[in-house]
Amino acid sequence: MNAAGLDEALVAAAQAGSTDAFSRLVERHQQAVRSFLRRTCGDWAAADDLAQETFLAAWSRIRRLEQGASVRAWLCGIGYNKHLTAVRSASRARTRDAAWEAGRPVIGVGRSDDRLTLERVMGELPAEQRACVALCLAADFSHAEAADALGLPLGTVKSHVSRGRTRLLQALGGSDG
Amino acid sequence: MDEAEDRLKALFALDEPPARDVVFSAEVMARVLRREFRIEVATVGAASLVGAAALWAVWPVLQPALVAISHGLAPTIAGLALAACLIAVLQSRPLTAES
Numbered sequence: 254m255n256a257a258g259l260d261e262a263l264v265a266a267a268q269a270g271s272t273d274a275f276s277r278l279v280e281r282h283q284q285a286v287r288s289f290l291r292r293t294c295g296d297w298a299a300a301d302d303l304a305q306e307t308f309l310a311a312w313s314r315i316r317r318l319e320q321g322a323s324v325r326a327w328l329c330g331i332g333y334n335k336h337l338t339a340v341r342s343a344s345r346a347r348t349r350d351a352a353w354e355a356g357r358p359v360i361g362v363g364r365s366d367d368r369l370t371l372e373r374v375m376g377e378l379p380a381e382q383r384a385c386v387a388l389c390l391a392a393d394f395s396h397a398e399a400a401d402a403l404g405l406p407l408g409t410v411k412s413h414v415s416r417g418r419t420r421l422l423q424a425l426g427g428s429d430g
Numbered sequence: 431m432d433e434a435e436d437r438l439k440a441l442f443a444l445d446e447p448p449a450r451d452v453v454f455s456a457e458v459m460a461r462v463l464r465r466e467f468r469i470e471v472a473t474v475g476a477a478s479l480v481g482a483a484a485l486w487a488v489w490p491v492l493q494p495a496l497v498a499i500s501h502g503l504a505p506t507i508a509g510l511a512l513a514a515c516l517i518a519v520l521q522s523r524p525l526t527a528e529s
Contacts, residue, residue, distance in 0.1 A: 304454075391439070
């Protein structure tokens with residue numbers, strides 16, 4: 254059974270109430286969801302908290318997931334909405350913005366200049382653009398899959414990815430031709 | 431261009447969490463199961479409250495009916511209880527003899 258087929262079988266079992274099947278889905282997709290949220294919100298601890306919230310929300314809404322839909326795109330979409338909700342909360346957003354800069358040296362201990370540059374530039378990108386870059390450049394999502402996950406028009410995603418790629422490559426000393 | 435993109439991908443890959451993280455998965459599932467337990471307790475509690483309220487509402491009608499039935503059924507229930515006692519005693523006799 255291929256990955257999509259296995260996902261479909263696990264989703265069907267989870268929709269029937271199987272927590273074991275949902276546990277397998279968590280195991281299979283935790284890396285994608287956590288990576289995406291780490292790159293999107295910058296703060297790893299907060300990202301992992303959001304990832305847990307994402308899976309909890311996914312369990313509550315699993316019956317709404319249509320058959321054949323991409324599970325990782327669906328999960329990343331829930332995670333992105335959780336992230337936006339957290340950022341929109343004014344006090345938390347301020348704390349997070351401050352933590353972004355304050356957290357860099359701690360997170361960056363032992364990291365190469367390139368990694369620090371990448372994190373800094375990712376932090377400077379607008380939230381939507383950062384999410385598109387995180388999905389399409391870092392996680393190999395197709396533009397259509399990212400548009401589906403983030404609830405954005407396909408053209409907007411393509412434009413965000415293109416601009417984001419240019420910014421990142423320029424910052425890393427490469428040219429975007 | 432390709433080299434720069436490969437470098438970018440390699441840098442992104444350095445920040446990835448492990449493909450399998452038992453601790454994270456266990457934490458998520460513990461929270462899922464706690465939530466399921468709370469929902470179950472709330473459902474049972476709500477059903478109990480509804481049942482109690484319904485019983486309270488119909489009690490004035492139910493009580494006379496129960497009293498009337500119990501008068502009629504008392505000899506039968508007493509007989510059944512006696513039979514049950516006899517059966518219990520008869521079934522336990524071989525065990526008592528062996529011990």
